[in-house]
Amino acid sequence: MNTAAEVGTVLLVHPGIYNDFNPLAFPPWGALSVASHLRAHDINTVVADLNGQDIYASMTALLREHAPAVVGFTCKLGLAARRFREAVECVRRERGDDVRIVAGGPLVSTYPDPLHPLWDSVDNLLLGDGESALLTLLTDPEGANHSAHSEVDLNEVGWGMWWPELGDYVRPAEYWPNMNARGMHVASARGCTRRCTFCYLNTHVPGKRFRYVGAERLFDRLIDLRETFNTTGYYFVDDCFIDRGQHRLNDFIEVNRSHGNPFVYGCDVQLPDLADPATLERMHTSGFRCLYLGIEAASPAVRKSLGKGSVREPVETLVNRALDMGFLIRASIGIGWPGETLEEMKATVDLIGRVDRLAFDAYKFFPLPGTPLGESAYWAARRDMALTKDQLLEDSYADYSEFNANYSGVPDAELEEVWGHMLDLEQSRLAAYAATPMFPPPPPAT
Numbered sequence: 001m002n003t004a005a006e007v008g009t010v011l012l013v014h015p016g017i018y019n020d021f022n023p024l025a026f027p028p029w030g031a032l033s034v035a036s037h038l039r040a041h042d043i044n045t046v047v048a049d050l051n052g053q054d055i056y057a058s059m060t061a062l063l064r065e066h067a068p069a070v071v072g073f074t075c076k077l078g079l080a081a082r083r084f085r086e087a088v089e090c091v092r093r094e095r096g097d098d099v100r101i102v103a104g105g106p107l108v109s110t111y112p113d114p115l116h117p118l119w120d121s122v123d124n125l126l127l128g129d130g131e132s133a134l135l136t137l138l139t140d141p142e143g144a145n146h147s148a149h150s151e152v153d154l155n156e157v158g159w160g161m162w163w164p165e166l167g168d169y170v171r172p173a174e175y176w177p178n179m180n181a182r183g184m185h186v187a188s189a190r191g192c193t194r195r196c197t198f199c200y201l202n203t204h205v206p207g208k209r210f211r212y213v214g215a216e217r218l219f220d221r222l223i224d225l226r227e228t229f230n231t232t233g234y235y236f237v238d239d240c241f242i243d244r245g246q247h248r249l250n251d252f253i254e255v256n257r258s259h260g261n262p263f264v265y266g267c268d269v270q271l272p273d274l275a276d277p278a279t280l281e282r283m284h285t286s287g288f289r290c291l292y293l294g295i296e297a298a299s300p301a302v303r304k305s306l307g308k309g310s311v312r313e314p315v316e317t318l319v320n321r322a323l324d325m326g327f328l329i330r331a332s333i334g335i336g337w338p339g340e341t342l343e344e345m346k347a348t349v350d351l352i353g354r355v356d357r358l359a360f361d362a363y364k365f366f367p368l369p370g371t372p373l374g375e376s377a378y379w380a381a382r383r384d385m386a387l388t389k390d391q392l393l394e395d396s397y398a399d400y401s402e403f404n405a406n407y408s409g410v411p412d413a414e415l416e417e418v419w420g421h422m423l424d425l426e427q428s429r430l431a432a433y434a435a436t437p438m439f440p441p442p443p444p445a446t
């Protein structure tokens, strides 16, 4: 086994998803979590978030300042993948083969073939959770190159409070419509109790369902954040906050109640989570104010093909009821699903029209490799083609917003017309969302 001293300094880098926009909205929780685990094992680990920064200049400065023996990257789709490649090239130009490059994050699980050009010059690819995988790789000289998906107890992993830049991600109350609290985005769970057919979780943590920080521990961490940064609002970036059995939600509500419900929250929800008004009532009492809702399509048949689960009441009834109860809702809605008809696309636009208080993010279906829907709609056939290195890279630089091919069977011109309506609605609804009055008043300062 290598000792911590033999491992040397590890630099974990989030290359970032934007070149020049919104750099401090989301802390790089993945890199922070992996770094906390390494630091707990006495490995000197530094974290850098390059979101919005010039990759080459920032990487060069980091390499000179920290002289790392290992550089690990959080890899994601789209522009993030391009930025990652730029960073790898910078490391090799500056340090040659003198440094070990490790890649982790969802992009690795999406493109797991070590021979893919995305991974040129990368020494190790690690799938899934990075904490114990990276520790094993670094401390065990025989460590597997392509580890099986590893898992870690989230209650045992640190929180990133040691990271000097964490406070930079705190946003003032005006930033959080309907929450009216100084706050930040927080990650506290991995995986999901569902398995939608288009979702990245089919490859990122296959077989590993929902895992989360226990309610008491999570609440203690939120209090730590409040004591350090004076925050009382937390928007969870967890893909799933409410497990199907609502065990986690119930525990969290109870812990909040026993502490006098001092915080306000936002979290992800699915349509079935809106079915029970009593649950929503309890969430509201606990401080939940903002919900990010996975609607995806109006048609029950399309939603069924996506594995979204079924609901008995009409979607607008569920959404309007939650809005009336004081929640602010922002939804994710797509078109161009494989097999979707023009009528089904129009039904989605009609639904949005009927719920005029609904804010949403619009997107066209993107066939993510390794997902059931992505494979059947695109990748199974694409893999049989002899593609050049550049074509392979172009594929992997695509993401939900830019990769705009049409997989639905509806003629392009007709799809584009519906898409145009959706984009117009999206813009006006997001503007209204951002202008939501600061309601209710902030929780009392402590």
Ligand code: B12
Pocket (backbone or CB within 6 Å): 012, 016, 017, 018, 025, 026, 027, 028, 029, 030, 031, 033, 034, 051, 071, 072, 073, 074, 075, 076, 077, 078, 079, 080, 102, 103, 104, 105, 106, 107, 110, 126, 128, 129, 130, 131, 133, 134, 187, 199, 200, 237, 238, 239, 399, 400, 401, 402
């Ligand atoms: C918050 C978030 C955002 C925020 C920004 C976050 C940021 N600063 O990057 C916003 C909303 C802006 C956003 C935008 C987009 N996002 Co986003 N986002 C997330 C979200 C919900 C949370 C990220 C997070 O903090 N996770 C929690 C941490 C703990 O997990 P993690 O980072 O994955 O880290 C773990 C492992 O991956 C691994 N790991 C991570 N880094 C490393 C490094 C090493 C060396 C190792 C070994 C391991 C390792 O270990 C960590 C701990 O175990 C994730 C989904 C999710 N829940 O993860 C999607 C997700 C990352 N986003 C995704 C996508 C596609 C996008 C967009 C491209 C979508 C779009 N509209 O086009 C855009 C990017 C735009 C662009 N220009 O590129 C995908 C990526 C899919 C993929 N296969 O790469 C995800 C997985 C969700 C999805 N829908 O599929 N996103």
Ligand code: SF4
Pocket (backbone or CB within 6 Å): 191, 192, 193, 194, 195, 196, 199, 200, 201, 239, 240, 270, 294
């Ligand atoms: S509910 Fe969301 S996170 Fe869960 S499987 Fe479906 S798309 Fe993925």
